[in-house]
Amino acid sequence: MKVILAYSGGLDTSVIIRWLKEKFRAQVIAYTTNIGQPDNPSKLKEKALGTGASAFFCEDLRDKFVTEYILPSLQADALYQEKYPLATSLSRPLIASGLVALARKEKADTVAHGCTGKGNDQVRFELAFRYLAPELKILAPVREWEFRTREEEMEYAQRYHIPVSTTKKKPYSIDWNLWGISIECGVLEDPWNEPPEDVFQITVSPKKAPAKGEVITIHFEKGIPVKLNGRTLSPREIIEKLTEVGGRHGVGRIDLVEDRLVGIKSREIYEAPAAVILHTAHKELERLVMSREMFDFKLSLAPWYSRIIYYGQWFSHLRECLDGFIRESQRYVSGEVRLRLIKGNCLVVGRRSPFSLYEEKLATYSQGDIFDHTAAKGFIQIFGLPAVLEGERWRKDQK
Numbered sequence: 001m002k003v004i005l006a007y008s009g010g011l012d013t014s015v016i017i018r019w020l021k022e023k024f025r026a027q028v029i030a031y032t033t034n035i036g037q038p039d040n041p042s043k044l045k046e047k048a049l050g051t052g053a054s055a056f057f058c059e060d061l062r063d064k065f066v067t068e069y070i071l072p073s074l075q076a077d078a079l080y081q082e083k084y085p086l087a088t089s090l091s092r093p094l095i096a097s098g099l100v101a102l103a104r105k106e107k108a109d110t111v112a113h114g115c116t117g118k119g120n121d122q123v124r125f126e127l128a129f130r131y132l133a134p135e136l137k138i139l140a141p142v143r144e145w146e147f148r149t150r151e152e153e154m155e156y157a158q159r160y161h162i163p164v165s166t167t168k169k170k171p172y173s174i175d176w177n178l179w180g181i182s183i184e185c186g187v188l189e190d191p192w193n194e195p196p197e198d199v200f201q202i203t204v205s206p207k208k209a210p211a212k213g214e215v216i217t218i219h220f221e222k223g224i225p226v227k228l229n230g231r232t233l234s235p236r237e238i239i240e241k242l243t244e245v246g247g248r249h250g251v252g253r254i255d256l257v258e259d260r261l262v263g264i265k266s267r268e269i270y271e272a273p274a275a276v277i278l279h280t281a282h283k284e285l286e287r288l289v290m291s292r293e294m295f296d297f298k299l300s301l302a303p304w305y306s307r308i309i310y311y312g313q314w315f316s317h318l319r320e321c322l323d324g325f326i327r328e329s330q331r332y333v334s335g336e337v338r339l340r341l342i343k344g345n346c347l348v349v350g351r352r353s354p355f356s357l358y359e360e361k362l363a364t365y366s367q368g369d370i371f372d373h374t375a376a377k378g379f380i381q382i383f384g385l386p387a388v389l390e391g392e393r394w395r396k397d398q399k
């Protein structure tokens with residue numbers, strides 16, 4: 001058996017290498033992607049090979065992640081249950097496709113991941129594997145192995161000299177990429193507990209953020225962020241910069257009780273400064289340039305799009321169809337949004353666009369008003385006919 005393992009270097013995937021070798025005499029190749037997490041690839045390589053992997057591959061997928069996954073989700077205004085920018089969810093089909101490509105190259109017959117049996121990630125990985133390469137056998141050791149507790153797993157790790165870094169002091173499970181960080185476990189499992197400061201990795205406490213805040217300007221072209229404060233940068237550079245700036249002001253902390261695909265509710269803490277800022281700015285620009293029907297209709301698709309991502313249906317015809325609409329909807333989403341980041345808040349303070357549908361001469365209550373006030377009378381007469389008819393019926397009904 002030749003296995004490609006989605007490897008993170010954490011306790012589970014480290015133990016998996018050993019376990020697959022013991023149980024199946026498998027040859028295990030560890031596969032990692034750089035998607036913006038603060039890992040050191042050479043340390044990971046050392047650890048993977050030291051733990052028994054026959055080879056280690058790390059692929060830099062940051063730009064692919066931004067272009068093919070993050071930007072479409074931004075353009076779709078995709079926030080799961082109105083809050084979660086889907087950083088972890090979006091990364092799974094990307095990692096799965098890299099894994100499949102490597103499996104083909106290495107002529108491996110099996111792929112493996114370290115997800116548990118009650119999370120969403122197992123679904124996302126496996127749906128992607130089955131869509132892309134149904135011939136590959138899928139192994140999920142954490143779902144199947146004999147360890148009943150974390151302690152038993154750690155004992156096994158110690159027996160085989162696998163370095164264990166999870167300590168009792170910081171018992172959080174953290175998933176990290178450039179679109180955001182997901183944090184769970186420990187004291188967070190009681191949704192009444194306020195998250196302690198030590199769960200947060202990249203944002204300062206809003207309490208400690210500078211009182212005046214900071215004003216930034218983001219420039220979009222057809223729904224893609226292209227400039228920050230007047231400087232042209234790649235979308236990835238903008239995300240990285242906004243993570244830093246937003247983090248300084250405590251922007252992007254999200255505390256959410258969400259519905260998992262497997263039916264349970266879970267409490268998750270997210271840190272996603274760049275995602276929160278870009279979603280806020282992008283949607284604001286859409287408000288300015290879209291007709292009300294366009295805006296409302298497009299927004300009605302956002303829960304669909306976010307569910308597709310959350311449920312692991314990235315590779316589906318429905319997503320492609322929605323992408324077709326969303327791409328066209330971005331034709332006029334060009335312009336600038338000015339925001340004040342202040343004490344954990346991301347406030348829109350200005351917006352402008354060459355394609356703006358805002359007409360000051362129509363909106364003004366001061367001089368220069370060109371709105372025909374007299375026409376309103378006839379408009380209301382006709383628009384209000386249904387109200388007249390229903391009103392008559394209602395009055396009769398009262399008697």
Ligand code: ARG
Pocket residue numbers: 086088089120121173174175182183184268
């Ligand atoms: N609840 C999030 C999701 O399903 C994040 C899951 C991973 N979280 C973690 N702490 N490992 O997308």
